[in-house]
Amino acid sequence: MPELRSRTVTHGRNMAGARALMRASGVPGADIGRKPIIAVANSFTEFVPGHTHLQPVGRIVSEAITQAGGIPREFNTIAVDDGIAMGHGGMLYSLPSRDLIADSVEYMVEAHCADALVCISNCDKITPGMLMAALRLNIPTVFVSGGPMESGRATLVDGTVRTLDLVDAISDAVNDKISDEDILRIEENACPTCGSCSGMFTANSMNCLTEAIGLSLPGNGSVLATHTARRQLYVDAARTVMDITRRYYEQDDDTVLPRNVATFRAFENAMALDIAMGGSTNTILHLLAAAQEAGVPFGLDEIDAVSRRVPCLAKVAPNIAKDRTYYMEDVHRAGGIPALLGELHRAGLLNEDVHAVHSPSLA
Structure with missing residues (x-):
C-alpha cells in the first residue's frame, strides 16, 4: 500500500519546522499527517478573459476538497493570452510559457510533497502545460477548466x-x-463574457481532449464559463480527486494515476476526437509533448493513421457549416464531447479498453 507522499513533511520529530509552517499557513494541527494534501494549481490572471474568473473557482474547489476530507493547498501559475500577444514580439513568449507552466506545477507539487493535484486551466498553453506536469508527476490528478466564452x-x-x-x-x-x-x-x-474564446480554437480543443484522454469530467470542454452547471463541475472535480486519492493510497489502485489513464489507446481516442470535432492544429504540438511526458510512443505516424480512418463530424468556428457558424455553446447543446465520443463509438472508431478518472469506460 503506497504511503501518502506528504508523510515526508508531516511525520517525524525532524519535521517540526515544516509542521509549524503548515500551521502558520492555516492547516489545522489535527489534520497534519492525517489527511491527504491536495495541490490546487490555479491559473487566475486579469490579463486573460479565459482566466479572469478563476480566482473564486480556486476557492470553490478548495472548499469542496476540505468537505471531502482533504487539505487543499492552492497556488498559481502564469497564463499568457495568445490573442493579446499576437502580432508583435510578445508571441515569442507564448509557447515557451507552456514549459514554464509545466515546470512551475511540478516544482510546487514536488517541493511540498503534495499527494494529489487539481489543475484549474483554460487557455491555449495552460492546459497543455498542466497536462505535461500531471503526466510527469504521475499522482492522482483531475483537470477542470474555466469553460468557453459565449459567442x-x-x-x-x-x-x-x-x-x-x-x-x-x-x-x-x-x-x-x-x-x-x-x-x-x-x-x-x-x-462578450469571460471564458476561453468561443470557437474550436486551441484552448477549447485541449479542454475537450482532456475528456477523451480521461483526466477530466464530462462537460469540461463545453459547459460555458457563465453557465450555472460549471460550478457543479468544479465541485465534482474536487470530489473526484478525493475519490481517486483514496483509491490509490488506501486501496493500492494505481489505475487512477495519470500515466495509467493516459495510455497509448487513450491518446488514440484523443486524436480521433480531435479530428471528429475539427480541433485546432496546435493540438498536435501539445499531444506530442504530453505523450512524451507520459512515456507513450505516440507520434506523427500514429496521428496520420488515425486521421486516415476518422472523418470530421463537426464544423465549429472558425470552420463554417453551410450557411451558419457554430460555437461551443452549440456543441454543448448538441450533447457536448460525450455525444461526439458516442458517434465515434457507434462507428467502431473509439477504443473501449480505456478508463477515466470518473468512470471505468468512455463508451
Missing part, C-alpha cells in the same frame, strides 16, 4: 446582425471594406 453578436451600421468570435475581430480589422464604426461594433461584441 458574440453585433448589429452593424446597415442593420445586419452578425454572430462573432475573436477571429472576426482580428480578420475584419485588416479588411479595408469594413468601416471604422463597424470595426468598433465588432470589437465591442466579439468577446
Whole structure:
C-alpha cells in the first residue's frame, strides 16, 4: 500500500519546522499527517478573459476538497493570452510559457510533497502545460477548466446582425471594406463574457481532449464559463480527486494515476476526437509533448493513421457549416464531447479498453 507522499513533511520529530509552517499557513494541527494534501494549481490572471474568473473557482474547489476530507493547498501559475500577444514580439513568449507552466506545477507539487493535484486551466498553453506536469508527476490528478466564452453578436451600421468570435475581430480589422464604426461594433461584441474564446480554437480543443484522454469530467470542454452547471463541475472535480486519492493510497489502485489513464489507446481516442470535432492544429504540438511526458510512443505516424480512418463530424468556428457558424455553446447543446465520443463509438472508431478518472469506460 503506497504511503501518502506528504508523510515526508508531516511525520517525524525532524519535521517540526515544516509542521509549524503548515500551521502558520492555516492547516489545522489535527489534520497534519492525517489527511491527504491536495495541490490546487490555479491559473487566475486579469490579463486573460479565459482566466479572469478563476480566482473564486480556486476557492470553490478548495472548499469542496476540505468537505471531502482533504487539505487543499492552492497556488498559481502564469497564463499568457495568445490573442493579446499576437502580432508583435510578445508571441515569442507564448509557447515557451507552456514549459514554464509545466515546470512551475511540478516544482510546487514536488517541493511540498503534495499527494494529489487539481489543475484549474483554460487557455491555449495552460492546459497543455498542466497536462505535461500531471503526466510527469504521475499522482492522482483531475483537470477542470474555466469553460468557453459565449459567442458574440453585433448589429452593424446597415442593420445586419452578425454572430462573432475573436477571429472576426482580428480578420475584419485588416479588411479595408469594413468601416471604422463597424470595426468598433465588432470589437465591442466579439468577446462578450469571460471564458476561453468561443470557437474550436486551441484552448477549447485541449479542454475537450482532456475528456477523451480521461483526466477530466464530462462537460469540461463545453459547459460555458457563465453557465450555472460549471460550478457543479468544479465541485465534482474536487470530489473526484478525493475519490481517486483514496483509491490509490488506501486501496493500492494505481489505475487512477495519470500515466495509467493516459495510455497509448487513450491518446488514440484523443486524436480521433480531435479530428471528429475539427480541433485546432496546435493540438498536435501539445499531444506530442504530453505523450512524451507520459512515456507513450505516440507520434506523427500514429496521428496520420488515425486521421486516415476518422472523418470530421463537426464544423465549429472558425470552420463554417453551410450557411451558419457554430460555437461551443452549440456543441454543448448538441450533447457536448460525450455525444461526439458516442458517434465515434457507434462507428467502431473509439477504443473501449480505456478508463477515466470518473468512470471505468468512455463508451
